[in-house]
Amino acid sequence: MVRTQDIGPLQDFQYRAFRRWLLATILALQTLPLWAAGAVGEVFAHKHLGPASCASSVCHGANQRAASSPILLNEFSVWQQTDPHAKSWATLGNADAKAIASKLGLGDPQQAQICLDCHVDNPPEGQRGDKFLLADGVGCEACHGGAEKWIASHTEAKRKRADNLAEGMYPTDQPVARAKLCLSCHIGTRDRMITHKIMGAGHPRLSFELDTFTWLNPHYEIDQDYVDRKGEFNGARDWAIGQGVSAVNLLDILTDESKGWTGIFPELVLFDCHACHRPMSGRQWGPRPGTGLGPGVVRLNDANLVMFRHVLGVVDPQAAADLLAGTRALHQATLVSRERTFAAANALKAKVEAQLDKVAAHEFGPETLGQVIGSLVKDAERGEFRDFGSAEQAALAAQSVVVAFETAKQLGDADAAGLRAGVDRVYAAVEKEDAYSMSRFVEALKALRAAAN
Numbered sequence: 168m169v170r171t172q173d174i175g176p177l178q179d180f181q182y183r184a185f186r187r188w189l190l191a192t193i194l195a196l197q198t199l200p201l202w203a204a205g206a207v208g209e210v211f212a213h214k215h216l217g218p219a220s221c222a223s224s225v226c227h228g229a230n231q232r233a234a235s236s237p238i239l240l241n242e243f244s245v246w247q248q249t250d251p252h253a254k255s256w257a258t259l260g261n262a263d264a265k266a267i268a269s270k271l272g273l274g275d276p277q278q279a280q281i282c283l284d285c286h287v288d289n290p291p292e293g294q295r296g297d298k299f300l301l302a303d304g305v306g307c308e309a310c311h312g313g314a315e316k317w318i319a320s321h322t323e324a325k326r327k328r329a330d331n332l333a334e335g336m337y338p339t340d341q342p343v344a345r346a347k348l349c350l351s352c353h354i355g356t357r358d359r360m361i362t363h364k365i366m367g368a369g370h371p372r373l374s375f376e377l378d379t380f381t382w383l384n385p386h387y388e389i390d391q392d393y394v395d396r397k398g399e400f401n402g403a404r405d406w407a408i409g410q411g412v413s414a415v416n417l418l419d420i421l422t423d424e425s426k427g428w429t430g431i432f433p434e435l436v437l438f439d440c441h442a443c444h445r446p447m448s449g450r451q452w453g454p455r456p457g458t459g460l461g462p463g464v465v466r467l468n469d470a471n472l473v474m475f476r477h478v479l480g481v482v483d484p485q486a487a488a489d490l491l492a493g494t495r496a497l498h499q500a501t502l503v504s505r506e507r508t509f510a511a512a513n514a515l516k517a518k519v520e521a522q523l524d525k526v527a528a529h530e531f532g533p534e535t536l537g538q539v540i541g542s543l544v545k546d547a548e549r550g551e552f553r554d555f556g557s558a559e560q561a562a563l564a565a566q567s568v569v570v571a572f573e574t575a576k577q578l579g580d581a582d583a584a585g586l587r588a589g590v591d592r593v594y595a596a597v598e599k600e601d602a603y604s605m606s607r608f609v610e611a612l613k614a615l616r617a618a619a620n
């Protein structure tokens with residue numbers, strides 16, 4: 168054992184610095200348990216004061232949008248009246264939630280940590296202010312970060328965005344950071360896992376697409392002053408980034424020994440649900456070149472990897488070919504061993520991560536629309552959308568790029584109407600998960616391509 172008096176002055180100093188560091192680390196770990204890393208760690212880094220602290224009528228609680236301010240100022244009312252995040256605590260009290268929790272032996276879902284972690288803003292006990300209530304659901308600070316340090320200062324006249332971020336406001340405007348934040352609840356991470364056990368108890372399957380979900384219940388508006396303050400906002404870019412970050416998230420869980428595996432089985436939630444959940448009389452099997460797997464094999468859910476390949480097809484075709492090879496190698500490795508699977512998954516994760524900055528910096532111009540839909544159709548023609556999961560993500564992709572360029576006023580009116588009808592048809596083909604037919608989906612995609620030309 169090292170005793171202080173045994174070491175010289177410099178070492179003594181280092182030793183005390185080390186002890187201070189160790190103490191600080193232990194304290195930090197006590198207030199921020201396992202999930203101290205990543206988006207969740209950042210959001211919980213400071214005390215959460217609760218939505219009531221933002222809701223005064225002169226702050227974010229106006230009934231109507233403000234005429235003179237760059238910020239709408241009615242964010243609280245919009246959130247409370249239209250956003251499901253405001254009702255997610257009530258959801259945990261409904262009959263469905265109770266049935267799920269009871270099948271899992273969890274008791275009251277409004278008190279079960281695993282449910283609370285995703286269904287409300289759930290910072291550690293020590294990080295809750297006086298007005299904080301779990302019953303407020305997924306409140307402002309679940310996304311914008313604990314307001315302890317910035318609540319008073321963020322309205323000052325000369326305030327810059329960077330000053331707020333430095334005091335713990337979460338960068339929801341930046342797509343990689345936003346994707347990590349939303350995915351921490353909408354797909355789950357190592358620290359907030361939605362397991363097949365929870366699904367088996369009746370929880371709805373989770374599916375997420377960053378761009379679509381960002382615009383379902385917005386309390387913000389992108390106008391010139393927004394762009395001046397925070398930079399350009401591009402729906403196609405957000406779709407692209409969301410796919411990459413989702414793929415990394417999947418690979419990250421898969422390679423966690425304690426989360427990606429239970430007993431003799433890998434965690435089934437990481438696989439294509441319909442690889443198992445389909446009738447035996449179907450005779451539906453056919454080859455999927457992107458996996459290279461034969462019949463009767465449980466496939467990893469690679470929907471986001473497939474979509475990210477379409478992203479790279481636009482940004483860097485060589486990287487897209489490389490990703491296809493890496494994805495196939497991962498599928499093949501699952502036939503060999505856990506070790507080979509981990510190695511392939513880690514290699515692939517590094518590949519995807521290495522592309523994220525390039526994708527974020529890419530200018531997705533109007534030509535992206537034709538390129539993405541064209542490459543989706545190519546995949547469809549060679550049988551790549553046999554699995555429902557990828558088809559669903561392809562439908563979301565098509566919608567996202569069409570809406571992005573329509574919103575940016577880069578499509579003519581007639582074009583936009585034709586494309587919207589095409590997207591509706593693609594959507595209809597993935598509406599009923601259990602009745603999914605690949606041939607109907609391929610026909611719908613081809614009709615969309617015709618509208619895009």
Ligand code: HEC
Nearest residue numbers: 251252254255258285286287305309348349352380381383
């Ligand atoms: C703390 C967890 C959490 C975070 C973070 C989170 N969500 Fe959610 N979200 C939920 C839950 C839980 C629901 C379901 C609420 C309900 O129906 O009770 C939901 C519902 C939604 C819905 C409605 C879905 C539907 O089917 O109508 C949208 C859209 C959505 N979230 C978008 C986002 C976006 C975009 C982000 C990131 C900026 C995000 N969420 C971050 C937990 C979260």
Ligand code: HEC
Nearest residue numbers: 258263264267268276281282285352353354355359360361
């Ligand atoms: C990894 C995060 C996560 C965990 C853990 C989780 N949920 Fe959810 N749950 C969600 C999200 C996200 C949605 C919304 C899905 C959507 O609409 O896209 C949801 C939806 C639901 C719904 C359907 C809501 C509706 O309005 O249709 C119920 C009920 C539910 N969850 C109950 C539970 C219960 C009970 C638990 C604990 C056993 C739990 N959830 C754990 C993220 C989670």
Ligand code: HEC
Nearest residue numbers: 218221227238242243246252305306307310339340387393
């Ligand atoms: C599910 C995540 C989520 C929740 C909950 C949430 N926000 Fe937001 N908020 C966002 C996102 C995403 C944006 C858009 C990106 C950005 O500008 O940061 C945003 C933007 C904003 C903006 C900036 C708009 C602009 O023009 O710059 C304000 C102000 C805001 N939110 C206030 C609130 C308040 C107040 C609440 C609670 C009543 C709240 N938000 C709840 C995700 C969320």
Ligand code: HEC
Nearest residue numbers: 363366367368369372435436437438439440442443444465
């Ligand atoms: C490796 C095969 C496999 C995969 C992949 C798989 N499941 Fe399951 N699932 C099962 C088995 C086995 C059961 C248990 C059936 C039983 O208890 O009789 C089950 C049960 C269920 C149940 C309960 C059904 C009931 O009748 O109560 C649901 C819901 C479910 N799974 C959803 C999913 C979802 C969603 C996915 C994809 C995210 C998925 N499963 C992936 C094999 C699988």
